Amino acid sequence: MSDKVYRIVRMESENIKKLKAVAIEPEGNVIEITGDNDQGKTSLLDSIYWALGGVGAIQDDPIREGADKARIYLDIGPYKITRRMTRTEDGFNPTLIVENEEGAKYSSPQKMLDAILGELTFDPLEFVRKKPKEQFDTLKAFVTGFDFEESAAQRKKIFEERTVVGRRAAELEAQAKGIEVPADTPDELVDEKALVAEMQAAAEHNSTVERHKAAREAVRQNIAAMEQANRDRESQKIELLRQIDFLEERSKETFRNIQAEQVKLINAEPLPEPIDPSTISAKIDAARQTNAFVARKHQRAELDRLAKERQAEVKKLTDAIEVIDKAKADAIAAAKMPVEGIGFGDDVVLLNGHPLEQASGAQQLRASIALTMAANPKLRIMLVRDGALLGTAAMKMIAEMADEHDFQVWIETVESSRPGAIVIEDGRIRGAQPAAEAAE
Numbered sequence: 001m002s003d004k005v006y007r008i009v010r011m012e013s014e015n016i017k018k019l020k021a022v023a024i025e026p027e028g029n030v031i032e033i034t035g036d037n038d039q040g041k042t043s044l045l046d047s048i049y050w051a052l053g054g055v056g057a058i059q060d061d062p063i064r065e066g067a068d069k070a071r072i073y074l075d076i077g078p079y080k081i082t083r084r085m086t087r088t089e090d091g092f093n094p095t096l097i098v099e100n101e102e103g104a105k106y107s108s109p110q111k112m113l114d115a116i117l118g119e120l121t122f123d124p125l126e127f128v129r130k131k132p133k134e135q136f137d138t139l140k141a142f143v144t145g146f147d148f149e150e151s152a153a154q155r156k157k158i159f160e161e162r163t164v165v166g167r168r169a170a171e172l173e174a175q176a177k178g179i180e181v182p183a184d185t186p187d188e189l190v191d192e193k194a195l196v197a198e199m200q201a202a203a204e205h206n207s208t209v210e211r212h213k214a215a216r217e218a219v220r221q222n223i224a225a226m227e228q229a230n231r232d233r234e235s236q237k238i239e240l241l242r243q244i245d246f247l248e249e250r251s252k253e254t255f256r257n258i259q260a261e262q263v264k265l266i267n268a269e270p271l272p273e274p275i276d277p278s279t280i281s282a283k284i285d286a287a288r289q290t291n292a293f294v295a296r297k298h299q300r301a302e303l304d305r306l307a308k309e310r311q312a313e314v315k316k317l318t319d320a321i322e323v324i325d326k327a328k329a330d331a332i333a334a335a336k337m338p339v340e341g342i343g344f345g346d347d348v349v350l351l352n353g354h355p356l357e358q359a360s361g362a363q364q365l366r367a368s369i370a371l372t373m374a375a376n377p378k379l380r381i382m383l384v385r386d387g388a389l390l391g392t393a394a395m396k397m398i399a400e401m402a403d404e405h406d407f408q409v410w411i412e413t414v415e416s417s418r419p420g421a422i423v424i425e426d427g428r429i430r431g432a433q434p435a436a437e438a439a440e
Contacts, residue, residue: 004077004078004378005377005380006077006078006079006378006379006380006381007077007380007381008075008410009025009026009075010074011023011026011047011048011075012024012072013044013071014069014072015064015069015070015071016043016050016064017040017043017046018039018042018043018064019040019044019047019424019427019428020428022424022427023429023432024422024429029402029403029407030398030402030409030411031422032387032413032418033045033421033422033424034413034414034415034416034421034424035414035424036414036415036425039424039425039427040426040427040428043427045383045385046059047072048072048074048383050072051081051083052081052117054110054113054114061091061092062085064427068086069084069086070084071084072084079099079112080098080100081098081109082097082099084097096109098112116379117378341367351367362393366397366401369397369398369401373401373405380405380407381410382402382407382408382410384411386412387413388412395411395418
């Protein structure tokens with residue numbers, strides 16, 4: 001299977017979005033689907049993508065309004081793919097059947113299809129298929145007069161506030177149920193003002209009694225304190241007389257000691273000459289300055305040593321970085337890019353050595369088509385949904401590249417006059433017989 005390539009030999013689509021029933025056996029490498037808007041052109045391209053891309057690629061409401069069932073059939077040569085969708089109450093129920101040329105069915109049909117799908121999208125103008133959330137984020141910018149973010153923020157705020165209030169209400173209700181009240185409890189409150197006034201009068205009376213009582217007790221304590229003070233003074237007089245006698249005796253003894261010390265001082269040897277400390281102080285200052293220089297010298301030597309060690313480490317790391325850069329450069333140089341001129345820069349894709357975004361529109365389109373083709377080597381099908389935006393030169397480029405690489409390009413346009421264009425009107429192919437289009 002890995003050596004084979006696949007193209008659509010026949011496709012049928014019934015009741016998919018705007019389509020009623022179409023059947024196409026494509027000829028040539030460019031299949032142009034054209035017609036007015038809202039006739040089913042996009043539905044036709046969606047049919048191809050949904051048949052191959054899995055349930056996750058299908059929109060929420062894929063079945064045509066008024067119908068209950070839808071079917072997509074693709075014949076890609078060795079394999080026949082049938083995807084059916086049945087409407088349900090909450091959406092739709094999809095089924096997938098993949099058969100080989102002998103009619104044998106695959107037990108894991110989507111897994112088999114995934115093996116032949118390319119890594120890039122079918123559409124060369126869009127490398128990554130948007131997820132539903134991303135689609136929403138893109139589309140909401142076109143809804144004028146409505147701020148989705150502000151609305152969501154306000155809703156969240158109100159929802160949270162409601163949750164808090166509801167929780168508090170439940171708590172209060174539970175607390176109320178938990179309060180027990182005697183059966184004879186009156187409905188009206190008892191007037192407590194008179195009782196409070198009586199209580200205050202009693203408190204003031206008792207306070208006056210206590211103040212008088214305290215004052216009399218203070219007088220008694222004052223009398224006792226004065227009596228104790230007189231007793232203390234008598235005791236102090238006796239102690240002071242004893243201390244006077246002791247001090248007179250100590251004074252006489254001290255006088256005798258003074259006389260003895262004066263005799264020692266008269267008979268003492270003369271003192272030697274004092275040493276001038278300024279000389280020593282100068283030597284100390286000089287030593288300190290010298291030692292400071294020595295310490296700085298040692299510090300400088302140590303810093304030089306550490307600097308050399310770090311420089312050696314820097315060189316070692318620089319060499320390692322150069323090895324990594326060289327390995328990256330060698331890998332990029334040796335890599336075979338799927339498109340000539342495509343390369344890598346600093347987080348950008350290069351085209352001929354320059355950022356791709358700086359290239360002309362035609363150059364970007366050519367590179368995009370070439371990348372899509374290179375990324376889809378097995379299933380050589382490309383869907384171009386914005387063909388109406390392409391000019392004559394771009395359409396010619398797509399046709400030439402499709403022929404060059406043997407690729408089948410399904411492109412959607414509007415009001416094309418080119419020969420071979422398939423016109424979709426009201427969900428059908430213009431000029432086709434409904435019975436033939438619906439044939440299996």
